[in-house]
Amino acid sequence: xxxxxxxxxxxxxxxxxxxxxxxxxxxxxxxxxxxxxxxxxxxxxxxxxxxxxxxxxxxxxxxxxxxxxxxxxxxxxxxxxxxxxxxxxxxxxxxxxxxxxxxxxxxxxxxxxxxxxxxxxxxxxxxxxxxxxxxxxxxxxxxxxxxxxxxxxxxxxxxxxxxxxxxxxxxxxxxxxxxxxxxxxxxxxxxxxxxxxxxxxxxxxxxxxxxxxxxxxxxxxxxxxxxxxxxxxxxxxxxxxxxxxxxxxxxxxxxxxxxxxxxxxxxxxxxxxxxxxxxxxxxxxxxxxxxxxxxxxxxxxxxxxxxxxxxxxxxxxxxxxxxxxxxxxxxxxxxxxxxxxxx
Amino acid sequence: xxxxxxxxxxxxxxxxxxxxxxxxxxxxxxxxxxxxxxxxxxxxxxxxxxxxxxxxxxxxxxxxxxxxxxxxxxxxxxxxxxxxxxxxxxxxxxxxxxxxxxxxxxxxxxxxxxxxxxxxxxxxxxxxxxxxxxxxxxxxxxxxxxxxxxxxxxxxxxxxxxxxxxxxxxxxxxxxxxxxxxxxxxxxxxxxxxxxxxxxxxxxxxxxxxxxxxxxxxxxxxxxxxxxxxxxxxxxxxxxxxxxxxxxxxxxxxxxxxxxxxxxxxxxxxxxxxxxxxxxxxxxxxxxxxxxxxxxxxxxxxxxxxxxxxxxxxxxxxxxxxxxxxxxxxxxxxxxxxxxxxxxxxxxxxxxxxxxxxxxxxxxxxxxxxxxxxxxxxxxxxxxxxxxxxxxxxxxxxxxxxxxxxxxxxxxxxxxxxxxxxxxxxxxxxxxxxxxxxxxxxxxxxxxxxxxxxxxxxxxxxxxxxxxxxxxxxxxxxxxxxxxxxxxxxxxxxxxxxxxxxxxxxxxx
Numbered sequence: 019x020x021x022x023x024x025x026x027x028x029x030x031x032x033x034x035x036x037x038x039x040x041x042x043x044x045x046x047x048x049x050x051x052x053x054x055x056x057x058x059x060x061x062x063x064x065x066x067x068x069x070x071x072x073x074x075x076x077x078x079x080x081x082x083x084x085x086x087x088x089x090x091x092x093x094x095x096x097x098x099x100x101x102x103x104x105x106x107x108x109x110x111x112x113x114x115x116x117x118x119x120x121x122x123x124x125x126x127x128x129x130x131x132x133x134x135x136x137x138x139x140x141x142x143x144x145x146x147x148x149x150x151x152x153x154x155x156x157x158x159x160x161x162x163x164x165x166x167x168x169x170x171x172x173x174x175x176x177x178x179x180x181x182x183x184x185x186x187x188x189x190x191x192x193x194x195x196x197x198x199x200x201x202x203x204x205x206x207x208x209x210x211x212x213x214x215x216x217x218x219x220x221x222x223x224x225x226x227x228x229x230x231x232x233x234x235x236x237x238x239x240x241x242x243x244x245x246x247x248x249x250x251x252x253x254x255x256x257x258x259x260x261x262x263x264x265x266x267x268x269x270x271x272x273x274x275x276x277x278x279x280x281x282x283x284x285x286x287x288x289x290x291x292x293x294x295x296x297x298x299x300x301x302x303x304x305x306x307x308x309x310x311x312x313x314x315x316x317x318x319x320x321x322x323x324x325x326x327x328x329x330x331x332x333x334x335x336x337x338x339x340x341x342x343x344x345x346x347x348x349x350x351x352x353x354x355x356x357x358x359x360x361x
Numbered sequence: 362x363x364x365x366x367x368x369x370x371x372x373x374x375x376x377x378x379x380x381x382x383x384x385x386x387x388x389x390x391x392x393x394x395x396x397x398x399x400x401x402x403x404x405x406x407x408x409x410x411x412x413x414x415x416x417x418x419x420x421x422x423x424x425x426x427x428x429x430x431x432x433x434x435x436x437x438x439x440x441x442x443x444x445x446x447x448x449x450x451x452x453x454x455x456x457x458x459x460x461x462x463x464x465x466x467x468x469x470x471x472x473x474x475x476x477x478x479x480x481x482x483x484x485x486x487x488x489x490x491x492x493x494x495x496x497x498x499x500x501x502x503x504x505x506x507x508x509x510x511x512x513x514x515x516x517x518x519x520x521x522x523x524x525x526x527x528x529x530x531x532x533x534x535x536x537x538x539x540x541x542x543x544x545x546x547x548x549x550x551x552x553x554x555x556x557x558x559x560x561x562x563x564x565x566x567x568x569x570x571x572x573x574x575x576x577x578x579x580x581x582x583x584x585x586x587x588x589x590x591x592x593x594x595x596x597x598x599x600x601x602x603x604x605x606x607x608x609x610x611x612x613x614x615x616x617x618x619x620x621x622x623x624x625x626x627x628x629x630x631x632x633x634x635x636x637x638x639x640x641x642x643x644x645x646x647x648x649x650x651x652x653x654x655x656x657x658x659x660x661x662x663x664x665x666x667x668x669x670x671x672x673x674x675x676x677x678x679x680x681x682x683x684x685x686x687x688x689x690x691x692x693x694x695x696x697x698x699x700x701x702x703x704x705x706x707x708x709x710x711x712x713x714x715x716x717x718x719x720x721x722x723x724x725x726x727x728x729x730x731x732x733x734x735x736x737x738x739x740x741x742x743x744x745x746x747x748x749x750x751x752x753x754x755x756x757x758x759x760x761x762x763x764x765x766x767x768x769x770x771x772x773x774x775x776x777x778x779x780x781x782x783x784x785x786x787x788x789x790x791x792x793x794x795x796x797x798x799x800x801x802x803x804x805x806x807x808x809x810x811x812x813x814x815x816x817x818x819x820x821x822x823x824x825x826x827x828x829x830x831x832x833x834x835x836x837x838x839x840x841x842x843x844x845x846x847x848x849x850x851x852x853x854x855x856x857x858x859x860x861x862x863x864x865x866x867x868x869x870x
Contacts, residue, residue, distance in 0.1 A: 175857035
């Protein structure tokens with residue numbers, strides 16, 4: 019018995035040390051990791067998508083304006099095939115009123131994703147069946163990447179190497195994320211873009227991509243989840259908009275709600291000032307986007323106002339932190355900018 | 362299946378659980394099944410199954426036949442036939458290219474015939490080990506020092522016991538019979554001790570050996586770029602790389618067996634503290650040396666031909682010198698065989714065979730002369746400084762021989778040696794040159810600290826088991842050391858993809 023206790027204590031200490039060390043060694047904090055930090059059943063909306071999600075939708079601003087909380091399940095170049103598993107994972111921790119699903123990446127070839135793209139989403143997920151299933155599916159589509167597949171399931175095989183790249187951010191957390199929303203010096207840049215016009219033509223979605231979309235729809239219908247599919251405002255290349263038109267018709271046929279932000283009469287952004295690259299809104303554009311979209315969500319979905327609850331103080335703190343950073347980076351008070359846009 | 366891979370870890374975990382769940386009398390069956398899985402894990406084909414069957418049946422059937430005919434004198438024929446079959450298989454699978462390279466050399470020199478291309482045969486893992494193990498088994502049965510195994514599956518277990526298939530050590534049937542077949546009860550202390558040894562082995566392989574390998578491979582594979590001190594350092598690093606890799610693997614193997622209650626013979630005893638090459642080989646790959654002495658060297662020395670040669674040499678050169686000639690000749694044959702065993706290429710025969718023989722021969726001849734000179738010069742051989750000089754000398758000689766061992770061909774080895782004689786000591790001091798060879802500053806720091814740790818452990822080892830010493834310490838100290846060891850492997854071990862995770866951060870859209 020004494021020996022068993024010893025083994026148990028040894029393993030317990032080992033797990034604590036492992037957790038502490040790999041929290042530092044693993045990736046810097048990602049939106050998905052922040053999602054896990056939220057208290058159980060505390061999120062009203064979960065936003066799933068690629069970098070467009072966390073660069074466009076300012077979760078702290080939406081909370082400040084309407085009081086609902088949004089969790090970000092997004093990663094850079096996140097393959098669309100991972101969305102189903104992220105929602106499944108989300109269901110374990112949260113019961114949101116709505117899932118907002120960004121479909122910009124739906125049109126990318128499924129075998130075009132590299133190791134990094136797969137890892138960015140799955141490495142941030144907790145070790146679980148959903149994570150394993152996501153990796154399985156992504157590896158299934160990613161031809162020729164199966165040689166070192168064990169490394170995808172056990173991330174420490176890769177990240178242990180980071181010991182020499184550690185910075186203060188690994189120890190104190192990443193301060194560029196505000197409840198999943200990204201703001202740092204690059205995202206305040208104003209990179210003029212050519213005015214983009216959404217195509218009215220339609221090209222059929224790739225067969226495999228359509229399969230992935232149908233799987234997701236089946237899952238949503240089976241679980242009776244409330245969802246809203248969105249196409250972010252940005253420039254699309256290589257006739258991706260025409261493929262997305264096909265996706266829109268599929269979604270509408272399946273009675274799914276869809277908003278195409280590139281094709282709205284009452285919303286647009288300034289392509290000269292509101293982007294920091296062709297695919298991502300800068301902080302000015304994202305503020306406009308968030309004001310419009312959060313208002314839309316509040317009006318169309320029954321989302322509670324959490325602003326007076328003590329449990330949600332961290333959202334106020336993050337909003338204040340966001341405002342401070344905004345001021346530091348732009349020399350403009352955020353309230354001032356906000357009232358300027360609203361007027 | 363790599364001993365330091367996660368797959369092996371899971372494989373072993375399953376074996377460990379089943380092994381201690383089943384009754385003791387069935388434990389050997391679990392080991393047999395595991396050994397077969399290990400043997401054919403990467404290489405299950407008609408060819409490999411045939412190879413295993415030929416080797417197993419040769420040993421099993423001839424073992425029984427030798428024992429049955431011990432009285433009537435036919436046993437010798439069966440012994441030779443059994444050994445012959447095992448050797449034919451070994452030579453056919455491992456040494457064909459040695460013959461081809463010899464043939465091609467003759468063709469090239471004498472301009473006769475056409476060159477033959479090399480043949481790469483699909484051989485089973487551990488063929489060099491199990492072949493010699495089975496030869497020793499047949500000889501032991503013949504000598505009457507052990508009884509033939511009547512159960513073919515037990516015989517197979519002795520032959521293919523999975524931990525030893527990768528790096529040895531060489532086992533003898535007499536020593537292993539009770540260890541393998543009698544069954545063992547789970548023992549907490551043995552488990553802890555075994556796990557510690559496994560961790561130490563993994564540390565040596567993943568933290569030290571792999572890191573040294575980056576440098577050595579970086580230099581040796583790019584001789585056009587590197588010369589002088591780069592090559593010198595690579596030459597000095599390689600024995601350490603080899604040692605940490607080999608002895609680390611042996612530590613893992615010993616630890617694995619220890620947990621299962623199976624004691625294997627030691628294969629290393631701090632060889633880099635040796636003062637002579639003779640002493641070095643007594644502490645390096647001990648079981649191979651012992652095998653060759655028992656089954657090649659002594660039988661050869663006692664053979665009729667050598668005895669006859671002994672008598673003739675004594676007549677010609679006198680008693681003192683004459684008796685040494687057959688001894689050196691037997692030694693030469695033994696060393697050539699050691700070199701050949703290491704691989705089917707002349708680089709191995711020279712590096713780990715002929716050169717070792719030359720060093721030992723010179724040591725034997727010159728040591729009385731050196732001693733006399735030392736006395737005349739008033740050099741005390743018992744001082745620390747003199748012993749240190751001897752240790753360094755041995756290391757340098759071994760390092761030199763390992764240039765051949767590591768080289769891809771004899772001409773490559775000569776190129777390496779030539780490259781050393783380029784004067785560029787500034788590469789040691791300019792803070793950038795050495796970082797281009799595969800290791801950056803951080804990795805040098807880890808390497809130096811790890812080597813110091815290994816050196817301290819080896820010093821402690823000379824006065825008894827380090828694990829026993831550690832067990833006597835209080836629990837906080839003990840566990841701290843163990844956690845440091847485990848997390849050093851996990852964090853600083855060279856494993857996983859060479860992928861730079863910093864490129865994955867979300868900012869790089």
